[in-house]
Amino acid sequence: MTLxxxxxxTIVTATLAEARSQGAKALAVIVLDAGAHPVAFxxxxxxxxxxxxxxxxxxxxxxxxxxxxxxxxxRAKGNPVFFHSVSAAVGGGIAFSPGGVVxxxxxxxxxxxxxxxxxxxxxxxxxxxxxIRAAGLVxxxxx
Amino acid sequence: MTLxxxxxxTIVTATLAEARSQGAKALAVIVLDAGAHPVAFxxxxxxxxxxxxxxxxxxxxxxxxxxxxxxxxxRAKGNPVFFHSVSAAVGGGIAFSPGGVVxxxxxxxxxxxxxxxxxxxxxxxxxxxxxIRAAGLVxxxxx
Amino acid sequence: MTLxxxxxxTIVTATLAEARSQGAKALAVIVLDAGAHPVAFxxxxxxxxxxxxxxxxxxxxxxxxxxxxxxxxxRAKGNPVFFHSVSAAVGGGIAFSPGGVVxxxxxxxxxxxxxxxxxxxxxxxxxxxxxIRAAGLVxxxxx
Amino acid sequence: MTLxxxxxxTIVTATLAEARSQGAKALAVIVLDAGAHPVAFxxxxxxxxxxxxxxxxxxxxxxxxxxxxxxxxxRAKGNPVFFHSVSAAVGGGIAFSPGGVVxxxxxxxxxxxxxxxxxxxxxxxxxxxxxIRAAGLVxxxxx
Numbered sequence: 031m032t033l034x035x036x037x038x039x040t041i042v043t044a045t046l047a048e049a050r051s052q053g054a055k056a057l058a059v060i061v062l063d064a065g066a067h068p069v070a071f072x073x074x075x076x077x078x079x080x081x082x083x084x085x086x087x088x089x090x091x092x093x094x095x096x097x098x099x100x101x102x103x104x105r106a107k108g109n110p111v112f113f114h115s116v117s118a119a120v121g122g123g124i125a126f127s128p129g130g131v132v133x134x135x136x137x138x139x140x141x142x143x144x145x146x147x148x149x150x151x152x153x154x155x156x157x158x159x160x161x162i163r164a165a166g167l168v169x170x171x172x173x
Numbered sequence: 174m175t176l177x178x179x180x181x182x183t184i185v186t187a188t189l190a191e192a193r194s195q196g197a198k199a200l201a202v203i204v205l206d207a208g209a210h211p212v213a214f215x216x217x218x219x220x221x222x223x224x225x226x227x228x229x230x231x232x233x234x235x236x237x238x239x240x241x242x243x244x245x246x247x248r249a250k251g252n253p254v255f256f257h258s259v260s261a262a263v264g265g266g267i268a269f270s271p272g273g274v275v276x277x278x279x280x281x282x283x284x285x286x287x288x289x290x291x292x293x294x295x296x297x298x299x300x301x302x303x304x305i306r307a308a309g310l311v312x313x314x315x316x
Numbered sequence: 317m318t319l320x321x322x323x324x325x326t327i328v329t330a331t332l333a334e335a336r337s338q339g340a341k342a343l344a345v346i347v348l349d350a351g352a353h354p355v356a357f358x359x360x361x362x363x364x365x366x367x368x369x370x371x372x373x374x375x376x377x378x379x380x381x382x383x384x385x386x387x388x389x390x391r392a393k394g395n396p397v398f399f400h401s402v403s404a405a406v407g408g409g410i411a412f413s414p415g416g417v418v419x420x421x422x423x424x425x426x427x428x429x430x431x432x433x434x435x436x437x438x439x440x441x442x443x444x445x446x447x448i449r450a451a452g453l454v455x456x457x458x459x
Numbered sequence: 460m461t462l463x464x465x466x467x468x469t470i471v472t473a474t475l476a477e478a479r480s481q482g483a484k485a486l487a488v489i490v491l492d493a494g495a496h497p498v499a500f501x502x503x504x505x506x507x508x509x510x511x512x513x514x515x516x517x518x519x520x521x522x523x524x525x526x527x528x529x530x531x532x533x534r535a536k537g538n539p540v541f542f543h544s545v546s547a548a549v550g551g552g553i554a555f556s557p558g559g560v561v562x563x564x565x566x567x568x569x570x571x572x573x574x575x576x577x578x579x580x581x582x583x584x585x586x587x588x589x590x591i592r593a594a595g596l597v598x599x600x601x602x
Contacts, residue, residue, distance in 0.1 A: 034218050055284045058215075071203075071214035075177050079352060080380035080406050080427075082211045088403035108396045114400055122404035124396045151398075208351015209508060237509035254535045254555045257543055261551035262516035263509050283507075316485075320504050346500075354511045357489075357500035361463050368497045 031135040033063050033142040035054065037165045038070035041133075041144055044164030048157045049149070057148035057157065061133075064141050066093040066123075074148070081147045088130030088154075089145025090123040092169040096140055099130030100155055101157045129154030141167070152170075174277040176206050176285040180308045181213035184276075187307030189217060191300040192292070194297055200291035201205070201228045201302065207284050209236040209266075231273030232288025242273030242275045244299055253269055272297030272303075277311040284310070300309040301304075317421040319349050319428040323451045324356035327419075327430055329367070331447030332360060341442065343434035344371045348420075350427050352379040352409075360434070367433045374416030374440075375431025376409040380395040382426055385416030386441055415440030427453070460564040462492050462571040466594045470562075470573055474590030475503065478578070483586060487514045490562075492558035493570050495522040495552075502578070510576045516561030517583075517596035518574025519552040525569055529584055530561030558583030563597040570596070 038061035045059045056074040058081030063069050066089075073081055088099045092170035095102055103126040106113035117124050128151035133142040144161055162169045181204035188202045199217040201224035205210050209232075210311055228273045231242045238245055247254035249269040260267050271294035289297035293297055305311070324347035331345045342360040344367030351353050352375075359367055374385045381388055392399035392412040403410050414437035419428040430447055432440035448454070467490035474488045485503040487510035492498050495518075502510055518529045524531055535555040537543035546553050557580035563569040573590055575583035591597070 032218075035215055039215065065222065067216075067222045068214055069185065069216050071211055072178055073210075073212050075175075078380060078382035079208065079210045080402070080410075082404060083405045087401065103398065106401075110397050110400075113397065115399050117404045119412075122401075124408065125401045125405055128402075161320075206351070208349070208353065210351065222585060235511075235541060239507035252556075254539050254542065255532065256544050257539075258516065258535075258551075258554045258556075259509070260553055261546045262512045264551065267509075318504075321501055325501065351508065353502075353508045354500055355502050357497055358464055358468065359496075359498050361461075365494065365496045 031139065031141055033061070033069060033133065035069055037046055037167065041161040042070050043094040045144065045157045045161030046072065046145060048151060048160035050128065052153065052157070054149040054153050054157060057146055057154065058082050059161070060085045062089045062093055062143050063144070064093065066090050069142070077148050084085050084125055084147040085145040087123055087125035087145070088127065088147060089143040089157045092130035092132045092143035092145070093140070094124060094151050096132065098132055100127060100128035103127050103151070125150035129158060131155060131158040131162060131169055133162055174205035174282065174284055176204070176212060176276065178212060180310065181284070183308040184241060184304040185213050185215050188287065188300045188304030189215065189301035193273060195296065195300070197292040197296050197300060200289055200297065201225050202304070203228045203232050203288045205232045205236055205286050205288070209233050212285070220291050227268055227290040228288040230266055230268035231290060232286040235273035235275045235286035235288070236269055236283065237263060239275065241275055241303065242268060243271035246270050246294070264305065272301060274298060274301040275306060276305055279311065317425065317427055319347070319355060319419065321355055323385070323453065326451040327447040328356050328358050330450030331430065331432060331443045332358065334443045334446035338439065338443070340435040340439050343432055343440065343443065345447070346371045346375050346431045348375045348379055348429050348431070350379065352376050355428070363434050370411055371431035373409055373411035373431070374413065374428040374433060377411055378416035378418045378429035379408060379426070380406060382418065383419035384413060384418055384427050386414035387415050389437070413437035414445060417441060417444040417448060419448055422454065460461040460568065460570055462490070462498060463564065465500055466535050466596065469594040470590040471499050471501050473593030474503065474573065474575060474586045477585065477586045477589035481582065481586070482576040486575055486586065487511050488587070488590070489514045489518050491518045491522055491572050491575045493522065495519050498571070506525060506577050512572070513554055513576035514574035516552055516574070517553035517556065518572040521555055521559035521572035521574070522569070523549060523552060525561065527561055527575060528554060529557035531550045532556050532580070556580035560591060562591055565597065566602065
């Protein structure tokens with residue numbers, strides 16, 4: 031299964047709707063496909079400039095390692111030297127904070143990732159999860 | 174005047190609607206603000222992977238030089254050595270083909286740019302112009 | 317409101333005047349606009365070569381995250397793994413030391429940032445604040 | 460002899476004064492020292508964003524090759540393959556258009572370069588030459 035633009039736009043819309051219902055800070059949200067290439071992106075008014083790069087690095091890290099950045103951030107705390115070297119090896123394409131969430135199809139196959147940045151990592155991840163569910167897709171549930 | 178997410182999403186939607194009405198190939202479209210930072214992006218199903226980078230480079234070049242890439246592409250034909258060096262100096266952030274279109278407010282101030290890639294440069298630019306007009310904004314008209 | 321060259325040059329002049337009145341080490345000072353692009357820069361005689369890059373990274377970080385680097389440096393101490401990854405994700409465009417100070421207009425809108433490097437981070441930041449006030453603009457005051 | 464900040468700021472001021480007296484388009488002007496590191500910079504209101512990078516690449520190219528970019532641009536037209544490879548080899552730090560002008564002391568020693576971008580290469584170079592003369596320094600005269 032290939033992630034469609036319609037699905038990606040549904041994820042963006044629902045992620046931002048969740049952010050507004052939670053009173054989150056202004057966010058940026060990106061959806062990448064299984065090759066880590068951008069499908070859809072939006073930056074809310076007032077979100078700072080680096081939100082694009084950070085959201086993208088969260089989503090790239092999730093696709094690149096096939097794991098949510100909430101998991102990767104925990105691993106990185108326990109082994110920072112290795113994960114810093116990973117960050118350098120992949121040209122900065124990974125960010126160690128929740129908000130990068132893997133998207134799976136009904137069979138568990140990786141089809142992309144969402145990256146959200148602007149509020150706390152936990153809030154960013156909550157919004158991403160709401161977005162994925164709204165599109166009828168499956169978020170990462172294992173650790 | 175600052176370009177809003179709502180305006181940027183309207184531009185994306187209308188650009189892709191124009192593409193579908195013309196039977197264009199699958200496109201990617203990006204909208205940047207006046208500082209050349211991404212506000213909204215969409216890649217249609219079937220558009221190839223480099224469409225994001227090319228659309229972005231068209232839009233960055235338009236904002237960075239304050240001129241449509243249709244104009245820049247003509248200038249580059251007359252002085253390829255200089256424009257190749259510009260491309261290197263700005264880290265690749267310019268693409269010499271139509272489809273990067275400056276967005277102005279009613280007073281003529283630069284507020285961002287649209288970048289479109291996927292079909293011919295002329296078709297890409299036509300779709301971008303339709304998108305800007307649909308948002309009630311002003312495209313570049315001078316040369 | 318757009319930051320003008322006159323305002324930026326006033327900030328540079330007043331920042332360096334403050335540095336001389338404090339007997340600070342030789343400094344570099346840069347002023348960026350709201351899109352993080354350079355407007356004015358000066359490096360005092362005797363300031364070392366990397367002062368340009370460090371001052372710029374302080375100012376870019378402040379604009380990019382919409383927060384003074386004094387605040388970002390504190391946050392980075394509490395979560396170094398994440399902020400190292402942010403540094404890589406933004407191509408080095410952030411420096412975790414005081415001296416990157418956001419510039420706001422009277423309505424609180426972000427219009428740019430000053431970056432200063434050469435003495436202690438605290439001294440660098442003091443000089444930047446003096447520069448912003450001399451231009452009749454508003455420094456970041458919240459945390 | 461080492462280029463001072465005072466000399467560099469005099470060059471910037473006089474370059475922009477010449478630009479205004481000629482009715483030139485909005486310019487950016489940078490002064491680099493003999494190590495190709497920035498000493499002073501200014502971007503006039505309305506100058507587009509890439510003017511910093513292009514002005515810097517002109518000045519870097521002049522210092523890096525110890526020749527004005529007016530000369531380098533001519534050489535590049537006659538041997539584009541080699542000069543494209545130079546551009547890549549130096550990470551984009553050279554631009555093949557007039558406006559990068561070497562600064563010499565009274566003994567002919569290289570002490571820095573000016574880079575100007577915004578109008579035609581010829582106009583840019585004229586303004587840079589006026590700036591260097593106003594500082595009592597010596598422009599490149601040989602080819």
